[in-house]
Amino acid sequence: MTTWFILFSVAMLVFTSRFLLMEPWLPLKLSDNAQQLLAFSAPAVLTAIAAPIVFIREKQLCLGMDNHYFVASGVVVVIAMMTRNTLVTVVLGMASFQFLRYFT
Amino acid sequence: MPISKTTDYLPWRDKARSFFTGAAAIMPLTVAVLPWGVLTGSLAIECGFNPGQSQALSGIVFAGAVQLAIMGMIQAGVGIGSILVSALLITARHFLYAMVMRSSVSPLPLRWRVALGFLLTDELFAIVHPGRLKHFDRWYALGGGLCFYLGWNLATLAGIIAGKNIDNLDALGLDFAIAATFIALVIPSIKTTPLLVCVLTALTSSVICEILHVQAGLLICVPLAMFAGFACNKVMEVRQ
Numbered sequence: 001m002t003t004w005f006i007l008f009s010v011a012m013l014v015f016t017s018r019f020l021l022m023e024p025w026l027p028l029k030l031s032d033n034a035q036q037l038l039a040f041s042a043p044a045v046l047t048a049i050a051a052p053i054v055f056i057r058e059k060q061l062c063l064g065m066d067n068h069y070f071v072a073s074g075v076v077v078v079i080a081m082m083t084r085n086t087l088v089t090v091v092l093g094m095a096s097f098q099f100l101r102y103f104t
Numbered sequence: 105m106p107i108s109k110t111t112d113y114l115p116w117r118d119k120a121r122s123f124f125t126g127a128a129a130i131m132p133l134t135v136a137v138l139p140w141g142v143l144t145g146s147l148a149i150e151c152g153f154n155p156g157q158s159q160a161l162s163g164i165v166f167a168g169a170v171q172l173a174i175m176g177m178i179q180a181g182v183g184i185g186s187i188l189v190s191a192l193l194i195t196a197r198h199f200l201y202a203m204v205m206r207s208s209v210s211p212l213p214l215r216w217r218v219a220l221g222f223l224l225t226d227e228l229f230a231i232v233h234p235g236r237l238k239h240f241d242r243w244y245a246l247g248g249g250l251c252f253y254l255g256w257n258l259a260t261l262a263g264i265i266a267g268k269n270i271d272n273l274d275a276l277g278l279d280f281a282i283a284a285t286f287i288a289l290v291i292p293s294i295k296t297t298p299l300l301v302c303v304l305t306a307l308t309s310s311v312i313c314e315i316l317h318v319q320a321g322l323l324i325c326v327p328l329a330m331f332a333g334f335a336c337n338k339v340m341e342v343r344q
Contacts (some may be wrong), residue, residue: 003153003178004160006174006184007160007161008164009184010187010188010191011164011165011166013188013191013192013195014165014167014191014198017192017195017198017199017202018201018202018221018222019202019221020199021199021202021203021206022205022206022209022210022220022221023210023217028203028206034203037331037334038204039235040299040329040333040334041201041204042204042229042230042233042235042293043306043333044303044305044306044325044329044333045200045306045322045326046226046230046286047303047306047307047329048307048309048322048325049282049322050287050290051306051307051310052311052321053279053282054283055311056311056315059317060315061311061315069277069283072280072284073283073287076283076284076288077287077291080288080291081291085132086132086133086289087131087132087135089284089287089288090132090281090284090288091136093280093284093287093288094139094280094281097277101277
């Protein structure tokens with residue numbers, strides 16, 4: 001199996017997952033309840049991807065000051081609540097993370 | 105008539121303004137994923153992909169989490185069936201995004217549905233979903249999507265060129281950039297109690313799944329968190 005074949009197969013799969021359910025010919029009618037439910041999808045997915053990166057070190061739950069990801073994420077949460085500006089939040093968050101890594 | 109149809113008749117000046125407003129709206133997210141893009145490009149070279157294939161990962165697959173997962177699997181010689189199943193698990197959330205965007209995008213002509221479908225990443229969804237953008241605008245969405253596509257691919261190219269020249273690129277904590285971006289996206293969206301319940305459920309369940317080494321953790325945590333938020337919504341409606 002060539003690498004290119006695998007790449008195109010995966011690309012088609014990813015594209016289908018993004019494209020298919022927006023197609024008008026697909027008989028898919030969403031009730032109010034379904035729409036309400038789907039409104040929770042983005043925060044649910046983004047949190048579920050980010051949380052393990054933040055809280056798990058060496059396959060263990062780590063809530064101490066020695067977990068730089070955990071501490072810097074606290075900083076990110078505070079800045080996000082104060083500024084509501086994504087770029088400022090991410091830049092200051094990355095800076096505090098690097099600071100923690102090199103100076104503690 | 106759906107609101108999205110009306111942009112058909114706008115003059116080019118207004119279309120261009122929407123396009124660049126969308127590009128500006130996604131710019132912070134684009135800058136934030138640059139380190140992750142560089143990492144993706146250099147890892148692809150390290151995994152033994154040639155430069156063309158490495159760029160194609162970002163150019164045609166265009167999904168950071170999927171790219172990172174399949175690079176390792178292709179390198180390890182895993183069969184295509186397992187690769188596709190893993191990719192499906194990681195990309196499944198896009199079905200949810202597509203369903204949310206359905207009412208806005210499905211009335212558009214095919215070329216728009218294909219273009220916006222291809223560009224529908226976490227980041228684009230974050231700036232165009234109905235909770236954020238009251239009136240859907242196709243040019244705004246296209247501007248945001250293309251800006252992000254360009255940024256992601258240029259970052260990948262930089263990573264390919266840097267390749268093995270950067271030692272311990274993955275030890276720089278670039279995965280924190282992913283977490284920081286997602287936190288920065290989620291926090292301002294927590295405006296109601298049900299949303300807070302949803303986020304806390306996703307947080308707790310995803311950490312538990314990770315500790316228990318559940319393979320398809322996302323497929324459990326995401327529906328669970330969505331239903332928790334939904335149930336909370338219903339309870340609050342009844343009380344009022």
